[in-house]
Amino acid sequence: MKNRLRVLRAEHGWSQQALADKLGVSRQxxxxxxxxxYDPSLPLAxxxxxxxxxxxxDIFLREEPSS
Amino acid sequence: MKNRLRVLRAEHGWSQQALADKLGVSRQxxxxxxxxxYDPSLPLAxxxxxxxxxxxxDIFLREEPSS
DNA sequence: CTTTTATGTAAAGCAAGATTGACTATCATC
DNA sequence: GATGATAGTCAATCTTGCTTTACATAAAAG
Structure with missing residues (x-):
C-alpha cells in the first residue's frame, strides 16, 4: 500500500509529531x-x-490491483 | 469498529468459505x-x-466518533 | 558555535491481526 | 439415520502494528 500522507501533512503544515498527537500515536x-x-490498522486509517x-x-492506494 | 460484512455476504449469497477464497484469507x-x-488489516479491508x-x-463503521 | 526543531532509523517488547487444525452444532437432503 | 455444507469457536502459532528509548543527521535560529 502506498499513501499520500507525507504530501497531505505538508499541505497542512504539520510536523510528524503534530500529526501523531492528533492521531494519538507515536511520531515513529x-x-x-x-x-x-507498514500499513496502519483500519481504526487508525x-x-x-x-x-x-x-x-x-483518497489517502491510501492499492498497489496490487486484482490481477 | 462494526461492519456490515454478514449482511453484504448474505446479499451476494456467498458462504464464509467462498468469500474467504475470494479474499485470500481463511474461513476463520x-x-x-x-x-x-477483530478488525481486518487495511489491505484486507x-x-x-x-x-x-x-x-x-460503507462497509466498516466507526464507533468512536471524534468526541 | 550552540541550541532547537524536524526527521530517519534501530532494538526490544507488547498487543492485535491472521493463520491452521480440530471439534461442535445445525440444517437440508438423500 | 447417514452425509454433506455451513457456521461458531477454541488452542496454538506466527506476523505485523505500535510502543518506548535511544541515537544520528540536517537545517534553522539564537
Whole structure:
C-alpha cells in the first residue's frame, strides 16, 4: 500500500509529531507509515481519514490491483 | 469498529468459505471479522471493499466518533 | 558555535491481526 | 439415520502494528 500522507501533512503544515498527537500515536508510527514500513490498522486509517477530511481511498492506494 | 460484512455476504449469497477464497484469507478470518473478534488489516479491508464494490466507509463503521 | 526543531532509523517488547487444525452444532437432503 | 455444507469457536502459532528509548543527521535560529 502506498499513501499520500507525507504530501497531505505538508499541505497542512504539520510536523510528524503534530500529526501523531492528533492521531494519538507515536511520531515513529507516523514516520513508519509515511516511509512505507507498514500499513496502519483500519481504526487508525479511519482516524487519518478524518484528520484530513478525505475518504480512505483518497489517502491510501492499492498497489496490487486484482490481477 | 462494526461492519456490515454478514449482511453484504448474505446479499451476494456467498458462504464464509467462498468469500474467504475470494479474499485470500481463511474461513476463520472471515468469521472472526463478521463476529467482531477483530478488525481486518487495511489491505484486507481494501480487498473486501473491492469484493463488494463499495467504499470502505460503507462497509466498516466507526464507533468512536471524534468526541 | 550552540541550541532547537524536524526527521530517519534501530532494538526490544507488547498487543492485535491472521493463520491452521480440530471439534461442535445445525440444517437440508438423500 | 447417514452425509454433506455451513457456521461458531477454541488452542496454538506466527506476523505485523505500535510502543518506548535511544541515537544520528540536517537545517534553522539564537
Amino acid at each position: 508510527s507516523v514516520n513508519a507509515i509515511e516511509t512505507g514500513k 479511519f482516524r487519518i481519514s478524518e484528520c484530513f477530511g478525505l475518504p480512505i481511498e | 478470518s472471515v468469521n472472526a471479522i463478521e463476529t467482531g473478534k 481494501f480487498r473486501i471493499s473491492e469484493c463488494f464494490g463499495l467504499p470502505i466507509e
